[in-house]
Amino acid sequence: MQRIGIMICTARRPQMLENCLRSLTSQEVPDSWQVEICVVENDQEPRSQERVEAVAAATRFPIHYALEERRGIPFARNRTLHEAIERKYDWVALIDDDEIALPGWLEAHMRFIQEQGADVSYGAVTKNFEKQPPDWWYPEIPSSNPAGMVLPRASTNNVLFSAKLIQPPAELRFNPAFLYGYEDLDFFEAATAKGFKIVWSPDAVVEEYVPASRVAPKRLLGWSRSSSAAHVQVSVLRKGYLKSAVKFSIKGLRRLLGGVFGSALFYLPAKLGSERAVYRYFKSRMRLARGLGNLQGVLQKPYRYYEVIDGQ
Known part of the structure:
Protein backbone atom coordinates (compact mmCIF):
# COMPACT_ATOMS: atom_id res chain seq x y z
CA MET A 1 0.00 0.00 0.00
CA ALA A 212 -4.86 40.67 -13.02
CA SER A 213 -3.41 42.25 -9.88
CA ARG A 214 -0.32 40.04 -10.10
CA VAL A 215 0.63 41.33 -13.56
CA ALA A 216 0.14 45.02 -12.69
CA PRO A 217 3.41 46.92 -13.26
CA LYS A 218 3.91 47.64 -9.55
CA ARG A 219 3.63 43.94 -8.64
CA LEU A 220 5.89 42.78 -11.48
CA LEU A 221 8.56 45.31 -10.53
CA GLY A 222 8.15 44.27 -6.90
CA TRP A 223 8.76 40.65 -7.85
CA SER A 224 11.98 41.62 -9.66
CA ARG A 225 13.13 43.54 -6.60
CA SER A 226 12.28 40.72 -4.20
CA SER A 227 13.93 38.07 -6.39
CA SER A 228 17.14 40.09 -6.65
CA ALA A 229 17.26 40.53 -2.87
CA ALA A 230 16.71 36.80 -2.38
CA HIS A 231 19.64 35.97 -4.67
CA VAL A 232 21.91 38.09 -2.50
CA GLN A 233 20.63 36.21 0.54
CA VAL A 234 21.48 32.89 -1.10
CA SER A 235 24.99 34.08 -1.87
CA VAL A 236 25.51 35.34 1.69
CA LEU A 237 24.50 31.99 3.17
CA ARG A 238 26.67 29.98 0.78
CA LYS A 239 29.71 32.20 0.14
CA GLY A 240 29.83 34.50 3.14
CA TYR A 241 28.77 38.08 3.66
CA LEU A 242 31.92 39.97 2.67
CA LYS A 243 32.38 38.33 -0.74
CA SER A 244 28.66 38.61 -1.50
CA ALA A 245 28.43 42.23 -0.32
CA VAL A 246 31.26 43.32 -2.62
CA LYS A 247 29.84 41.48 -5.63
CA PHE A 248 26.24 42.63 -5.28
CA SER A 249 27.06 46.16 -4.16
CA ILE A 250 28.88 46.69 -7.46
CA LYS A 251 26.16 44.91 -9.47
CA GLY A 252 23.39 46.73 -7.61
CA LEU A 253 24.92 50.17 -8.11
CA ARG A 254 25.49 49.48 -11.82
CA ARG A 255 21.88 48.39 -12.23
CA LEU A 256 20.64 51.31 -10.16
CA LEU A 257 22.47 53.92 -12.22
CA GLY A 258 21.50 52.31 -15.53
CA GLY A 259 17.89 52.00 -14.43
CA VAL A 260 17.67 55.62 -13.27
CA PHE A 261 19.22 56.89 -16.50
CA GLY A 262 16.95 54.80 -18.74
CA SER A 263 13.82 55.60 -16.76
CA ALA A 264 14.52 59.33 -17.00
CA LEU A 265 15.38 59.11 -20.70
CA PHE A 266 12.23 57.28 -21.76
CA TYR A 267 9.75 58.71 -19.24
CA LEU A 268 8.46 61.62 -21.34
CA PRO A 269 8.26 59.75 -24.67
CA ALA A 270 6.41 56.96 -22.85
CA LYS A 271 3.93 59.45 -21.41
CA LEU A 272 3.40 60.81 -24.92
CA GLY A 273 2.33 57.36 -26.09
CA SER A 274 5.36 55.90 -27.87
CA GLU A 275 5.06 52.09 -27.62
CA ARG A 276 8.80 51.64 -28.02
CA ALA A 277 9.43 54.19 -25.29
CA VAL A 278 6.97 52.46 -22.96
CA TYR A 279 8.81 49.18 -23.52
CA ARG A 280 12.22 50.75 -22.88
CA TYR A 281 10.94 52.72 -19.88
CA PHE A 282 9.68 49.63 -18.07
CA LYS A 283 12.79 47.61 -18.99
CA SER A 284 14.75 50.38 -17.29
CA ARG A 285 12.39 50.28 -14.32
CA MET A 286 13.04 46.53 -14.06
CA ARG A 287 16.77 47.16 -14.04
CA LEU A 288 16.27 49.77 -11.35
CA ALA A 289 14.15 47.34 -9.30
CA ARG A 290 16.82 44.64 -9.54
CA GLY A 291 19.46 47.12 -8.46
CA LEU A 292 17.41 48.19 -5.45
CA GLY A 293 16.83 44.53 -4.61
CA ASN A 294 20.55 43.76 -4.75
CA LEU A 295 21.33 46.65 -2.41
CA GLN A 296 18.52 45.71 -0.03
CA GLY A 297 19.92 42.19 0.03
CA VAL A 298 23.36 43.54 0.91
CA LEU A 299 21.79 45.60 3.71
CA GLN A 300 19.85 42.46 4.72
CA LYS A 301 16.50 44.21 4.36
CA PRO A 302 14.62 42.14 1.72
CA TYR A 303 11.65 43.57 -0.14
CA ARG A 304 8.41 42.16 1.33
CA TYR A 305 6.73 41.10 -1.92
CA TYR A 306 4.86 38.12 -0.47
CA GLU A 307 3.07 40.13 2.20
CA VAL A 308 0.60 41.20 -0.49
CA ILE A 309 -1.80 38.38 -1.44
CA ASP A 310 -3.17 38.26 -4.98
CA GLY A 311 -6.47 36.52 -5.62
CA GLN A 312 -9.19 35.31 -3.29
Missing part, protein backbone atom coordinates in the same frame (compact mmCIF):
# COMPACT_ATOMS: atom_id res chain seq x y z
CA GLN A 2 1.47 3.33 -1.12
CA ARG A 3 0.66 6.19 1.26
CA ILE A 4 0.65 9.52 -0.59
CA GLY A 5 0.11 12.90 1.03
CA ILE A 6 -0.85 15.90 -1.11
CA MET A 7 0.12 19.05 0.75
CA ILE A 8 -1.21 22.58 0.16
CA CYS A 9 -0.08 25.80 1.83
CA THR A 10 -2.69 28.55 1.78
CA ALA A 11 -3.23 32.08 3.05
CA ARG A 12 -6.42 34.12 2.62
CA ARG A 13 -7.46 32.64 -0.75
CA PRO A 14 -10.41 30.42 0.18
CA GLN A 15 -12.01 30.28 -3.27
CA MET A 16 -8.75 29.39 -5.01
CA LEU A 17 -8.11 26.80 -2.31
CA GLU A 18 -11.51 25.21 -2.85
CA ASN A 19 -10.91 25.02 -6.62
CA CYS A 20 -7.56 23.36 -5.95
CA LEU A 21 -9.08 20.84 -3.54
CA ARG A 22 -11.84 19.88 -5.94
CA SER A 23 -9.31 19.22 -8.69
CA LEU A 24 -7.41 16.94 -6.32
CA THR A 25 -10.44 15.02 -5.09
CA SER A 26 -11.37 14.23 -8.70
CA GLN A 27 -8.07 12.45 -9.38
CA GLU A 28 -8.41 8.79 -10.39
CA VAL A 29 -6.03 6.57 -8.43
CA PRO A 30 -5.46 2.81 -8.10
CA ASP A 31 -6.92 0.96 -5.11
CA SER A 32 -3.36 0.22 -3.98
CA TRP A 33 -2.77 3.90 -3.24
CA GLN A 34 -3.87 5.46 0.03
CA VAL A 35 -4.20 9.15 -0.82
CA GLU A 36 -4.73 11.92 1.72
CA ILE A 37 -4.78 15.70 1.39
CA CYS A 38 -3.42 18.09 4.00
CA VAL A 39 -4.09 21.84 4.03
CA VAL A 40 -1.78 24.10 6.05
CA GLU A 41 -3.21 27.57 6.55
CA ASN A 42 -0.58 30.21 7.24
CA ASP A 43 -2.48 32.77 9.26
CA GLN A 44 -3.31 33.91 12.79
CA GLU A 45 -6.80 32.46 12.62
CA PRO A 46 -8.49 29.61 10.71
CA ARG A 47 -10.12 31.60 7.92
CA SER A 48 -10.42 28.67 5.49
CA GLN A 49 -11.14 25.77 7.83
CA GLU A 50 -14.88 25.68 7.20
CA ARG A 51 -14.33 25.69 3.44
CA VAL A 52 -11.88 22.78 3.78
CA GLU A 53 -14.26 20.79 5.97
CA ALA A 54 -17.11 21.33 3.50
CA VAL A 55 -15.05 19.83 0.67
CA ALA A 56 -13.84 17.01 2.94
CA ALA A 57 -17.40 15.99 3.74
CA ALA A 58 -18.09 15.22 0.09
CA THR A 59 -14.98 13.34 -1.02
CA ARG A 60 -13.49 9.87 -0.71
CA PHE A 61 -10.04 11.26 0.14
CA PRO A 62 -9.38 12.20 3.77
CA ILE A 63 -8.59 15.92 4.06
CA HIS A 64 -6.72 17.17 7.11
CA TYR A 65 -6.43 20.79 8.23
CA ALA A 66 -3.63 22.44 10.21
CA LEU A 67 -3.01 26.05 11.21
CA GLU A 68 0.53 27.47 11.12
CA GLU A 69 0.47 30.83 12.90
CA ARG A 70 4.09 31.80 12.20
CA ARG A 71 3.80 33.95 9.11
CA GLY A 72 6.20 33.07 6.32
CA ILE A 73 6.39 30.58 3.46
CA PRO A 74 9.21 28.45 4.97
CA PHE A 75 7.24 27.98 8.21
CA ALA A 76 4.14 26.86 6.30
CA ARG A 77 6.13 24.50 4.09
CA ASN A 78 7.94 22.99 7.06
CA ARG A 79 4.58 22.40 8.72
CA THR A 80 3.55 20.33 5.69
CA LEU A 81 6.70 18.23 6.16
CA HIS A 82 5.89 17.80 9.85
CA GLU A 83 2.38 16.62 8.96
CA ALA A 84 3.76 14.25 6.32
CA ILE A 85 6.10 12.63 8.84
CA GLU A 86 3.39 12.40 11.50
CA ARG A 87 1.05 10.68 9.05
CA LYS A 88 3.77 8.35 7.77
CA TYR A 89 3.43 9.11 4.08
CA ASP A 90 5.69 7.28 1.64
CA TRP A 91 5.37 10.03 -0.97
CA VAL A 92 4.72 13.75 -0.56
CA ALA A 93 3.19 15.95 -3.26
CA LEU A 94 3.21 19.75 -3.09
CA ILE A 95 0.85 22.02 -5.02
CA ASP A 96 -0.02 25.71 -4.60
CA ASP A 97 -3.46 26.95 -3.60
CA ASP A 98 -3.81 29.00 -6.80
CA GLU A 99 -3.44 25.91 -8.99
CA ILE A 100 -5.68 23.10 -10.16
CA ALA A 101 -4.39 19.63 -10.96
CA LEU A 102 -5.41 18.39 -14.41
CA PRO A 103 -6.81 14.84 -14.79
CA GLY A 104 -4.10 12.20 -14.44
CA TRP A 105 -1.77 14.56 -12.55
CA LEU A 106 -0.96 12.29 -9.61
CA GLU A 107 -0.78 9.14 -11.73
CA ALA A 108 1.71 10.84 -14.08
CA HIS A 109 3.96 11.86 -11.19
CA MET A 110 4.03 8.34 -9.76
CA ARG A 111 4.57 6.78 -13.18
CA PHE A 112 7.62 8.95 -13.92
CA ILE A 113 9.06 8.20 -10.48
CA GLN A 114 8.81 4.46 -11.14
CA GLU A 115 9.94 4.56 -14.78
CA GLN A 116 12.95 6.76 -14.09
CA GLY A 117 13.97 5.30 -10.73
CA ALA A 118 13.76 8.84 -9.36
CA ASP A 119 13.23 10.33 -5.93
CA VAL A 120 11.57 13.55 -7.13
CA SER A 121 9.14 14.21 -9.98
CA TYR A 122 8.84 17.85 -11.08
CA GLY A 123 5.78 18.60 -13.21
CA ALA A 124 4.68 21.25 -15.68
CA VAL A 125 2.75 24.43 -14.87
CA THR A 126 0.56 26.19 -17.41
CA LYS A 127 -0.75 29.65 -16.61
CA ASN A 128 -4.28 30.95 -16.97
CA PHE A 129 -3.97 34.74 -17.02
CA GLU A 130 -6.95 36.88 -16.10
CA LYS A 131 -5.07 39.62 -17.95
CA GLN A 132 -2.07 39.09 -20.19
CA PRO A 133 1.27 40.39 -18.84
CA PRO A 134 2.70 43.50 -20.54
CA ASP A 135 5.10 43.11 -23.46
CA TRP A 136 8.09 44.23 -21.40
CA TRP A 137 7.69 41.33 -18.98
CA TYR A 138 9.34 37.94 -19.42
CA PRO A 139 7.41 35.82 -21.97
CA GLU A 140 5.90 32.52 -20.89
CA ILE A 141 7.86 29.82 -22.77
CA PRO A 142 6.91 26.17 -22.16
CA SER A 143 9.80 23.95 -21.18
CA SER A 144 11.38 22.00 -24.02
CA ASN A 145 13.11 19.55 -21.67
CA PRO A 146 12.61 15.91 -22.71
CA ALA A 147 10.55 13.71 -20.41
CA GLY A 148 12.69 12.10 -17.74
CA MET A 149 15.48 14.66 -17.98
CA VAL A 150 17.48 14.84 -14.73
CA LEU A 151 17.24 18.30 -13.16
CA PRO A 152 19.46 20.05 -10.59
CA ARG A 153 16.50 21.44 -8.67
CA ALA A 154 12.72 21.89 -8.56
CA SER A 155 10.18 24.19 -6.95
CA THR A 156 7.16 23.45 -4.80
CA ASN A 157 4.33 24.47 -7.13
CA ASN A 158 4.08 21.01 -8.73
CA VAL A 159 6.28 18.29 -7.32
CA LEU A 160 6.16 14.83 -5.78
CA PHE A 161 9.03 13.36 -3.77
CA SER A 162 9.99 10.39 -1.63
CA ALA A 163 9.58 10.82 2.11
CA LYS A 164 13.23 9.73 2.33
CA LEU A 165 14.14 13.37 1.65
CA ILE A 166 12.65 14.44 4.98
CA GLN A 167 13.44 11.36 7.07
CA PRO A 168 16.79 10.49 8.70
CA PRO A 169 19.54 10.64 7.65
CA ALA A 170 18.73 13.38 5.05
CA GLU A 171 16.11 15.25 7.12
CA LEU A 172 15.80 18.11 4.63
CA ARG A 173 13.81 21.18 5.67
CA PHE A 174 13.00 24.57 4.19
CA ASN A 175 15.44 27.16 5.49
CA PRO A 176 13.49 29.77 7.52
CA ALA A 177 16.09 32.38 6.53
CA PHE A 178 14.42 32.51 3.09
CA LEU A 179 11.32 34.43 4.13
CA TYR A 180 11.10 36.26 0.81
CA GLY A 181 11.72 33.56 -1.78
CA TYR A 182 14.14 30.81 -2.92
CA GLU A 183 13.34 28.47 -0.02
CA ASP A 184 11.98 25.80 -2.37
CA LEU A 185 14.88 25.94 -4.82
CA ASP A 186 17.29 25.74 -1.89
CA PHE A 187 15.48 22.66 -0.56
CA PHE A 188 15.73 20.73 -3.81
CA GLU A 189 19.28 21.89 -4.54
CA ALA A 190 20.17 20.38 -1.16
CA ALA A 191 18.38 17.18 -2.20
CA THR A 192 20.51 16.97 -5.35
CA ALA A 193 23.64 17.55 -3.28
CA LYS A 194 22.67 14.57 -1.11
CA GLY A 195 22.34 12.31 -4.15
CA PHE A 196 18.57 12.34 -4.71
CA LYS A 197 17.44 12.18 -8.34
CA ILE A 198 15.03 14.82 -9.70
CA VAL A 199 13.34 14.22 -13.08
CA TRP A 200 11.20 16.33 -15.37
CA SER A 201 7.63 15.00 -15.72
CA PRO A 202 5.78 17.03 -18.38
CA ASP A 203 2.64 14.85 -18.22
CA ALA A 204 2.00 15.84 -14.58
CA VAL A 205 0.32 19.18 -15.28
CA VAL A 206 -1.22 21.83 -13.06
CA GLU A 207 -2.85 25.05 -14.21
CA GLU A 208 -2.08 28.21 -12.26
CA TYR A 209 -4.63 31.00 -12.17
CA VAL A 210 -2.92 34.41 -12.36
CA PRO A 211 -5.19 37.30 -11.30
Whole structure:
Protein backbone atom coordinates (compact mmCIF):
# COMPACT_ATOMS: atom_id res chain seq x y z
CA MET A 1 0.00 0.00 0.00
CA GLN A 2 1.47 3.33 -1.12
CA ARG A 3 0.66 6.19 1.26
CA ILE A 4 0.65 9.52 -0.59
CA GLY A 5 0.11 12.90 1.03
CA ILE A 6 -0.85 15.90 -1.11
CA MET A 7 0.12 19.05 0.75
CA ILE A 8 -1.21 22.58 0.16
CA CYS A 9 -0.08 25.80 1.83
CA THR A 10 -2.69 28.55 1.78
CA ALA A 11 -3.23 32.08 3.05
CA ARG A 12 -6.42 34.12 2.62
CA ARG A 13 -7.46 32.64 -0.75
CA PRO A 14 -10.41 30.42 0.18
CA GLN A 15 -12.01 30.28 -3.27
CA MET A 16 -8.75 29.39 -5.01
CA LEU A 17 -8.11 26.80 -2.31
CA GLU A 18 -11.51 25.21 -2.85
CA ASN A 19 -10.91 25.02 -6.62
CA CYS A 20 -7.56 23.36 -5.95
CA LEU A 21 -9.08 20.84 -3.54
CA ARG A 22 -11.84 19.88 -5.94
CA SER A 23 -9.31 19.22 -8.69
CA LEU A 24 -7.41 16.94 -6.32
CA THR A 25 -10.44 15.02 -5.09
CA SER A 26 -11.37 14.23 -8.70
CA GLN A 27 -8.07 12.45 -9.38
CA GLU A 28 -8.41 8.79 -10.39
CA VAL A 29 -6.03 6.57 -8.43
CA PRO A 30 -5.46 2.81 -8.10
CA ASP A 31 -6.92 0.96 -5.11
CA SER A 32 -3.36 0.22 -3.98
CA TRP A 33 -2.77 3.90 -3.24
CA GLN A 34 -3.87 5.46 0.03
CA VAL A 35 -4.20 9.15 -0.82
CA GLU A 36 -4.73 11.92 1.72
CA ILE A 37 -4.78 15.70 1.39
CA CYS A 38 -3.42 18.09 4.00
CA VAL A 39 -4.09 21.84 4.03
CA VAL A 40 -1.78 24.10 6.05
CA GLU A 41 -3.21 27.57 6.55
CA ASN A 42 -0.58 30.21 7.24
CA ASP A 43 -2.48 32.77 9.26
CA GLN A 44 -3.31 33.91 12.79
CA GLU A 45 -6.80 32.46 12.62
CA PRO A 46 -8.49 29.61 10.71
CA ARG A 47 -10.12 31.60 7.92
CA SER A 48 -10.42 28.67 5.49
CA GLN A 49 -11.14 25.77 7.83
CA GLU A 50 -14.88 25.68 7.20
CA ARG A 51 -14.33 25.69 3.44
CA VAL A 52 -11.88 22.78 3.78
CA GLU A 53 -14.26 20.79 5.97
CA ALA A 54 -17.11 21.33 3.50
CA VAL A 55 -15.05 19.83 0.67
CA ALA A 56 -13.84 17.01 2.94
CA ALA A 57 -17.40 15.99 3.74
CA ALA A 58 -18.09 15.22 0.09
CA THR A 59 -14.98 13.34 -1.02
CA ARG A 60 -13.49 9.87 -0.71
CA PHE A 61 -10.04 11.26 0.14
CA PRO A 62 -9.38 12.20 3.77
CA ILE A 63 -8.59 15.92 4.06
CA HIS A 64 -6.72 17.17 7.11
CA TYR A 65 -6.43 20.79 8.23
CA ALA A 66 -3.63 22.44 10.21
CA LEU A 67 -3.01 26.05 11.21
CA GLU A 68 0.53 27.47 11.12
CA GLU A 69 0.47 30.83 12.90
CA ARG A 70 4.09 31.80 12.20
CA ARG A 71 3.80 33.95 9.11
CA GLY A 72 6.20 33.07 6.32
CA ILE A 73 6.39 30.58 3.46
CA PRO A 74 9.21 28.45 4.97
CA PHE A 75 7.24 27.98 8.21
CA ALA A 76 4.14 26.86 6.30
CA ARG A 77 6.13 24.50 4.09
CA ASN A 78 7.94 22.99 7.06
CA ARG A 79 4.58 22.40 8.72
CA THR A 80 3.55 20.33 5.69
CA LEU A 81 6.70 18.23 6.16
CA HIS A 82 5.89 17.80 9.85
CA GLU A 83 2.38 16.62 8.96
CA ALA A 84 3.76 14.25 6.32
CA ILE A 85 6.10 12.63 8.84
CA GLU A 86 3.39 12.40 11.50
CA ARG A 87 1.05 10.68 9.05
CA LYS A 88 3.77 8.35 7.77
CA TYR A 89 3.43 9.11 4.08
CA ASP A 90 5.69 7.28 1.64
CA TRP A 91 5.37 10.03 -0.97
CA VAL A 92 4.72 13.75 -0.56
CA ALA A 93 3.19 15.95 -3.26
CA LEU A 94 3.21 19.75 -3.09
CA ILE A 95 0.85 22.02 -5.02
CA ASP A 96 -0.02 25.71 -4.60
CA ASP A 97 -3.46 26.95 -3.60
CA ASP A 98 -3.81 29.00 -6.80
CA GLU A 99 -3.44 25.91 -8.99
CA ILE A 100 -5.68 23.10 -10.16
CA ALA A 101 -4.39 19.63 -10.96
CA LEU A 102 -5.41 18.39 -14.41
CA PRO A 103 -6.81 14.84 -14.79
CA GLY A 104 -4.10 12.20 -14.44
CA TRP A 105 -1.77 14.56 -12.55
CA LEU A 106 -0.96 12.29 -9.61
CA GLU A 107 -0.78 9.14 -11.73
CA ALA A 108 1.71 10.84 -14.08
CA HIS A 109 3.96 11.86 -11.19
CA MET A 110 4.03 8.34 -9.76
CA ARG A 111 4.57 6.78 -13.18
CA PHE A 112 7.62 8.95 -13.92
CA ILE A 113 9.06 8.20 -10.48
CA GLN A 114 8.81 4.46 -11.14
CA GLU A 115 9.94 4.56 -14.78
CA GLN A 116 12.95 6.76 -14.09
CA GLY A 117 13.97 5.30 -10.73
CA ALA A 118 13.76 8.84 -9.36
CA ASP A 119 13.23 10.33 -5.93
CA VAL A 120 11.57 13.55 -7.13
CA SER A 121 9.14 14.21 -9.98
CA TYR A 122 8.84 17.85 -11.08
CA GLY A 123 5.78 18.60 -13.21
CA ALA A 124 4.68 21.25 -15.68
CA VAL A 125 2.75 24.43 -14.87
CA THR A 126 0.56 26.19 -17.41
CA LYS A 127 -0.75 29.65 -16.61
CA ASN A 128 -4.28 30.95 -16.97
CA PHE A 129 -3.97 34.74 -17.02
CA GLU A 130 -6.95 36.88 -16.10
CA LYS A 131 -5.07 39.62 -17.95
CA GLN A 132 -2.07 39.09 -20.19
CA PRO A 133 1.27 40.39 -18.84
CA PRO A 134 2.70 43.50 -20.54
CA ASP A 135 5.10 43.11 -23.46
CA TRP A 136 8.09 44.23 -21.40
CA TRP A 137 7.69 41.33 -18.98
CA TYR A 138 9.34 37.94 -19.42
CA PRO A 139 7.41 35.82 -21.97
CA GLU A 140 5.90 32.52 -20.89
CA ILE A 141 7.86 29.82 -22.77
CA PRO A 142 6.91 26.17 -22.16
CA SER A 143 9.80 23.95 -21.18
CA SER A 144 11.38 22.00 -24.02
CA ASN A 145 13.11 19.55 -21.67
CA PRO A 146 12.61 15.91 -22.71
CA ALA A 147 10.55 13.71 -20.41
CA GLY A 148 12.69 12.10 -17.74
CA MET A 149 15.48 14.66 -17.98
CA VAL A 150 17.48 14.84 -14.73
CA LEU A 151 17.24 18.30 -13.16
CA PRO A 152 19.46 20.05 -10.59
CA ARG A 153 16.50 21.44 -8.67
CA ALA A 154 12.72 21.89 -8.56
CA SER A 155 10.18 24.19 -6.95
CA THR A 156 7.16 23.45 -4.80
CA ASN A 157 4.33 24.47 -7.13
CA ASN A 158 4.08 21.01 -8.73
CA VAL A 159 6.28 18.29 -7.32
CA LEU A 160 6.16 14.83 -5.78
CA PHE A 161 9.03 13.36 -3.77
CA SER A 162 9.99 10.39 -1.63
CA ALA A 163 9.58 10.82 2.11
CA LYS A 164 13.23 9.73 2.33
CA LEU A 165 14.14 13.37 1.65
CA ILE A 166 12.65 14.44 4.98
CA GLN A 167 13.44 11.36 7.07
CA PRO A 168 16.79 10.49 8.70
CA PRO A 169 19.54 10.64 7.65
CA ALA A 170 18.73 13.38 5.05
CA GLU A 171 16.11 15.25 7.12
CA LEU A 172 15.80 18.11 4.63
CA ARG A 173 13.81 21.18 5.67
CA PHE A 174 13.00 24.57 4.19
CA ASN A 175 15.44 27.16 5.49
CA PRO A 176 13.49 29.77 7.52
CA ALA A 177 16.09 32.38 6.53
CA PHE A 178 14.42 32.51 3.09
CA LEU A 179 11.32 34.43 4.13
CA TYR A 180 11.10 36.26 0.81
CA GLY A 181 11.72 33.56 -1.78
CA TYR A 182 14.14 30.81 -2.92
CA GLU A 183 13.34 28.47 -0.02
CA ASP A 184 11.98 25.80 -2.37
CA LEU A 185 14.88 25.94 -4.82
CA ASP A 186 17.29 25.74 -1.89
CA PHE A 187 15.48 22.66 -0.56
CA PHE A 188 15.73 20.73 -3.81
CA GLU A 189 19.28 21.89 -4.54
CA ALA A 190 20.17 20.38 -1.16
CA ALA A 191 18.38 17.18 -2.20
CA THR A 192 20.51 16.97 -5.35
CA ALA A 193 23.64 17.55 -3.28
CA LYS A 194 22.67 14.57 -1.11
CA GLY A 195 22.34 12.31 -4.15
CA PHE A 196 18.57 12.34 -4.71
CA LYS A 197 17.44 12.18 -8.34
CA ILE A 198 15.03 14.82 -9.70
CA VAL A 199 13.34 14.22 -13.08
CA TRP A 200 11.20 16.33 -15.37
CA SER A 201 7.63 15.00 -15.72
CA PRO A 202 5.78 17.03 -18.38
CA ASP A 203 2.64 14.85 -18.22
CA ALA A 204 2.00 15.84 -14.58
CA VAL A 205 0.32 19.18 -15.28
CA VAL A 206 -1.22 21.83 -13.06
CA GLU A 207 -2.85 25.05 -14.21
CA GLU A 208 -2.08 28.21 -12.26
CA TYR A 209 -4.63 31.00 -12.17
CA VAL A 210 -2.92 34.41 -12.36
CA PRO A 211 -5.19 37.30 -11.30
CA ALA A 212 -4.86 40.67 -13.02
CA SER A 213 -3.41 42.25 -9.88
CA ARG A 214 -0.32 40.04 -10.10
CA VAL A 215 0.63 41.33 -13.56
CA ALA A 216 0.14 45.02 -12.69
CA PRO A 217 3.41 46.92 -13.26
CA LYS A 218 3.91 47.64 -9.55
CA ARG A 219 3.63 43.94 -8.64
CA LEU A 220 5.89 42.78 -11.48
CA LEU A 221 8.56 45.31 -10.53
CA GLY A 222 8.15 44.27 -6.90
CA TRP A 223 8.76 40.65 -7.85
CA SER A 224 11.98 41.62 -9.66
CA ARG A 225 13.13 43.54 -6.60
CA SER A 226 12.28 40.72 -4.20
CA SER A 227 13.93 38.07 -6.39
CA SER A 228 17.14 40.09 -6.65
CA ALA A 229 17.26 40.53 -2.87
CA ALA A 230 16.71 36.80 -2.38
CA HIS A 231 19.64 35.97 -4.67
CA VAL A 232 21.91 38.09 -2.50
CA GLN A 233 20.63 36.21 0.54
CA VAL A 234 21.48 32.89 -1.10
CA SER A 235 24.99 34.08 -1.87
CA VAL A 236 25.51 35.34 1.69
CA LEU A 237 24.50 31.99 3.17
CA ARG A 238 26.67 29.98 0.78
CA LYS A 239 29.71 32.20 0.14
CA GLY A 240 29.83 34.50 3.14
CA TYR A 241 28.77 38.08 3.66
CA LEU A 242 31.92 39.97 2.67
CA LYS A 243 32.38 38.33 -0.74
CA SER A 244 28.66 38.61 -1.50
CA ALA A 245 28.43 42.23 -0.32
CA VAL A 246 31.26 43.32 -2.62
CA LYS A 247 29.84 41.48 -5.63
CA PHE A 248 26.24 42.63 -5.28
CA SER A 249 27.06 46.16 -4.16
CA ILE A 250 28.88 46.69 -7.46
CA LYS A 251 26.16 44.91 -9.47
CA GLY A 252 23.39 46.73 -7.61
CA LEU A 253 24.92 50.17 -8.11
CA ARG A 254 25.49 49.48 -11.82
CA ARG A 255 21.88 48.39 -12.23
CA LEU A 256 20.64 51.31 -10.16
CA LEU A 257 22.47 53.92 -12.22
CA GLY A 258 21.50 52.31 -15.53
CA GLY A 259 17.89 52.00 -14.43
CA VAL A 260 17.67 55.62 -13.27
CA PHE A 261 19.22 56.89 -16.50
CA GLY A 262 16.95 54.80 -18.74
CA SER A 263 13.82 55.60 -16.76
CA ALA A 264 14.52 59.33 -17.00
CA LEU A 265 15.38 59.11 -20.70
CA PHE A 266 12.23 57.28 -21.76
CA TYR A 267 9.75 58.71 -19.24
CA LEU A 268 8.46 61.62 -21.34
CA PRO A 269 8.26 59.75 -24.67
CA ALA A 270 6.41 56.96 -22.85
CA LYS A 271 3.93 59.45 -21.41
CA LEU A 272 3.40 60.81 -24.92
CA GLY A 273 2.33 57.36 -26.09
CA SER A 274 5.36 55.90 -27.87
CA GLU A 275 5.06 52.09 -27.62
CA ARG A 276 8.80 51.64 -28.02
CA ALA A 277 9.43 54.19 -25.29
CA VAL A 278 6.97 52.46 -22.96
CA TYR A 279 8.81 49.18 -23.52
CA ARG A 280 12.22 50.75 -22.88
CA TYR A 281 10.94 52.72 -19.88
CA PHE A 282 9.68 49.63 -18.07
CA LYS A 283 12.79 47.61 -18.99
CA SER A 284 14.75 50.38 -17.29
CA ARG A 285 12.39 50.28 -14.32
CA MET A 286 13.04 46.53 -14.06
CA ARG A 287 16.77 47.16 -14.04
CA LEU A 288 16.27 49.77 -11.35
CA ALA A 289 14.15 47.34 -9.30
CA ARG A 290 16.82 44.64 -9.54
CA GLY A 291 19.46 47.12 -8.46
CA LEU A 292 17.41 48.19 -5.45
CA GLY A 293 16.83 44.53 -4.61
CA ASN A 294 20.55 43.76 -4.75
CA LEU A 295 21.33 46.65 -2.41
CA GLN A 296 18.52 45.71 -0.03
CA GLY A 297 19.92 42.19 0.03
CA VAL A 298 23.36 43.54 0.91
CA LEU A 299 21.79 45.60 3.71
CA GLN A 300 19.85 42.46 4.72
CA LYS A 301 16.50 44.21 4.36
CA PRO A 302 14.62 42.14 1.72
CA TYR A 303 11.65 43.57 -0.14
CA ARG A 304 8.41 42.16 1.33
CA TYR A 305 6.73 41.10 -1.92
CA TYR A 306 4.86 38.12 -0.47
CA GLU A 307 3.07 40.13 2.20
CA VAL A 308 0.60 41.20 -0.49
CA ILE A 309 -1.80 38.38 -1.44
CA ASP A 310 -3.17 38.26 -4.98
CA GLY A 311 -6.47 36.52 -5.62
CA GLN A 312 -9.19 35.31 -3.29
